[in-house]
Amino acid sequence: MRVTTGGVAESEEAAEAAGEGDFEAFYRANADRVYRALAVTLRRDDLAGEAMAEAMARAYTRWPAVRELDNPAGWVFRVGLNWATSWWRKVRRERAPGSDDDVAGPPGVAEDAVVAEQCLARLPRPQRAVVVCRILLDLSTAETAAALGISEGTVKSRLSRALADLRRALRVEE
Structure with a gap:
C-alpha cells in the first residue's frame, strides 16, 4: 500500500490501473496517426498494422x-519502423529474389493522391x-532526429533532398 500526501491509502492496483488508463488515452490519441505514418513509410497497410x-x-x-x-508517439513510430525493417530482412532471406510485389494505391483515392503516394513511394x-x-x-x-536516431543535420538534409525529388517527380507526372 502507498499513502498519499492527504493520508489516504492507495493500493498498488489502483496506481497501476491509473497508468493503464494513461496508456489507453495515449493509444486512442496516437494509434491511427502512427499507423498512417507507418503505412506511408512502409507502403504496406498490412505490415503497418502489424508494426503499429x-x-x-x-x-x-x-x-x-x-x-x-519527450515524444512517446515518435518512439512508437521508430519501434514500429525497426520491427518492420527486421521483418523485411527476414522475408528477404526466406524469399526468392524478384518475388516482391508492388503495392497499388488504395481504391477510391483521388488520382492526384495516388500520384503523390507513388512519388513518395519512390523515395529511399x-x-x-x-x-x-x-x-x-x-x-x-x-x-x-530523436525518433529516427539520426542527427538534426541529417534530418534537414534528407528532408531537403526528399522534397526536391518530390517536386521534380510531381512536375514530371503532371
Missing part, C-alpha cells in the same frame, strides 16, 4: 518509461521516414 500493434505492445510493457519521453526509405515524421506526424526537427 507490435510497437504499441512494446510501449505498453514499458509504459512508465515511455510516457516520460530513410528519406521517406523523415518526410513522414516531419510532415505527416508534424514532428519538429529535433523530435524527428
